[in-house]
Amino acid sequence: MREIEFRGKTDSGKWCFGYFLHDGQRGRFVITDGLLEINRVDPETVCQFTGLYDSKGHKIYDGDLFRLGEYIIKVVYETENASFALRMINDDLWRLPLDKTFCRDYEVIGNIFDNPELL
Numbered sequence: 001m002r003e004i005e006f007r008g009k010t011d012s013g014k015w016c017f018g019y020f021l022h023d024g025q026r027g028r029f030v031i032t033d034g035l036l037e038i039n040r041v042d043p044e045t046v047c048q049f050t051g052l053y054d055s056k057g058h059k060i061y062d063g064d065l066f067r068l069g070e071y072i073i074k075v076v077y078e079t080e081n082a083s084f085a086l087r088m089i090n091d092d093l094w095r096l097p098l099d100k101t102f103c104r105d106y107e108v109i110g111n112i113f114d115n116p117e118l119l
Contacts (some may be wrong), residue, residue, distance in 0.1 A: 037076070061075065
């Protein structure tokens with residue numbers, strides 16, 4: 001079975017992981033790890049787990065960044081293909097499917113929220 005998980009950042013900058021809910025009010029989203037903790041998160045920071053792990057065994061989410069030679073690439077969700085892919089920063093025409101083969105050889109170096117200097 002596929003693991004479905006989300007992450008998002010609270011106002012204090014803390015990452016929360018778990019299930020994604022919309023609480024019915026515009027712009028308010030919740031990440032909950034079940035019945036134990038409910039966290040309101042910035043909707044712009046909500047990312048979904050891709051189901052894949054990098055070369056170090058860390059979960060990969062959309063918004064994560066990899067280094068491919070001298071280039072920085074980001075994980076994106078493409079609605080038109082209903083799939084996760086890799087896009088080069090500042091080049092929307094360059095695309096590579098996100099798959100286990102790529103992930104096995106590369107490590108996540110950050111994400112678009114915590115590491116804007118990489119963009």
